[in-house]
Amino acid sequence: AIQMTQSPSSLSASVGDRVTITCRASQGIRNDLGWYQQKPGKAPKLLIYAASRLQNGVPSRFSGSGSGTEFTLTISSLQPEDFATYYCLQDYNSPFTFGPGTKVDVK
Amino acid sequence: QVQLLESGGGVAQPGGSLRLSCVASGFNFSSYGMHWVRQAPGKGLEWVAFIRFDGSYQFSADSVKGRFTLSRDNSKNTLYLQMNSLTTDDTAVYYCAKRAPRASFLFDYWGQGSLVTVSS
Numbered sequence: 455a456i457q458m459t460q461s462p463s464s465l466s467a468s469v470g471d472r473v474t475i476t477c478r479a480s481q482g483i484r485n486d487l488g489w490y491q492q493k494p495g496k497a498p499k500l501l502i503y504a505a506s507r508l509q510n511g512v513p514s515r516f517s518g519s520g521s522g523t524e525f526t527l528t529i530s531s532l533q534p535e536d537f538a539t540y541y542c543l544q545d546y547n548s549p550f551t552f553g554p555g556t557k558v559d560v561k
Numbered sequence: 562q563v564q565l566l567e568s569g570g571g572v573a574q575p576g577g578s579l580r581l582s583c584v585a586s587g588f589n590f591s592s593y594g595m596h597w598v599r600q601a602p603g604k605g606l607e608w609v610a611f612i613r614f615d616g617s618y619q620f621s622a623d624s625v626k627g628r629f630t631l632s633r634d635n636s637k638n639t640l641y642l643q644m645n646s647l648t649t650d651d652t653a654v655y656y657c658a659k660r661a662p663r664a665s666f667l668f669d670y671w672g673q674g675s676l677v678t679v680s681s
Contacts, residue, residue: 455623488667490606497656497671498606503664541606545666549622550608 456480456544460553466561473529475556477542482522486546489518489527492555493538501540502527532558563587563670565657570675573647581675583640583657588670591615591635594660596668597642599653599677609655611666612640624650647679 457480467473477487485505490498500509502518505525515530529536537560542553569581583595597609610621612631619631630643640657655675658668 486665488661488664492606497674499671500661500667500669503661503667503669507663509661509669543606543608543667545664548611548620548666550611550666552606552608555605 455549456483456546456551458542458544458551458553460540460542460556462556463554464557464559466559467532468561469532469534471532471561473532473536473558475527475540475542475558477520477525477527477553479523479525479544479546483544483546485521486544487518487520487525488543488545489516490541490543491536491538492541498541563659565659565670565672567655567657567672567675570655570677572678572680573644574681575648575679577647577679578643578645579647579677580644581642581655581657581677583642583672585638585640585657585659588659590638593662594666595631595633595640596658596660596666597629597631597640598656598658598668598671599651600656600674601650601653604653607653610642611660614660644677647677649679651677652679653677 487505489502492498506518564586612619628646632641659670661667661669
């Protein structure tokens with residue numbers, strides 16, 4: 455199975471900060487990667503698909519990049535509603551695997 | 562709007578069985594593959610299984626293979642997860658999720674989740 459790692463595992467930031475989260479795959483996955491945001495007690499929400507395509511309705515401050523084995527999620531200017539845990543997911547092949555998550559909290 | 566509503570969760574004993582249901586609305590259910598994803602308390606997300614839009618094939622994580630079976634009834638807009646030989650490691654919130662139309666196998670909409678607790 456493809457292993458996904460994320461860094462950092464957590465970060466503290468302030469409103470207005472630029473935040474970058476990295477996701478790495480144990481083998482090449484083309485651009486078959488998505489990013490999800492999850493708030494406590496809620497189902498995850500798809501932010502980015504195909505590594506860099508913004509899901510409908512997601513604010514443009516979210517962006518994704520990368521291909522192959524290294525990917526990034528960037529929040530250009532952190533907003534109060536963005537404090538959450540972020541997961542990457544590879545959908546290149548089964549079993550589809552998530553990264554362990556990155557928790558973004560208030561500095 | 563897309564809605565997915567899971568039900569059937571609860572408490573089961575180790576070695577027991579449960580069947581989860583997921584009723585879909587707001588989209589053409591029979592045109593989309595569906596997934597189950599789970600999250601153990603305080604842990605990360607784990608993909609469980611996928612079933613094709615017409616139910617013709619499915620695949621699952623090694624952790625549930627041979628124990629969990631997906632099925633769907635497109636006439637009822639309903640997805641099922643039959644869980645047998647449950648262990649305490651299966652304790653989790655189970656989400657059904659709809660395959661996204663423009664991605665490989667990603668899922669775009671999720672249900673609210675159904676808690677399964679396996680305990681003696």
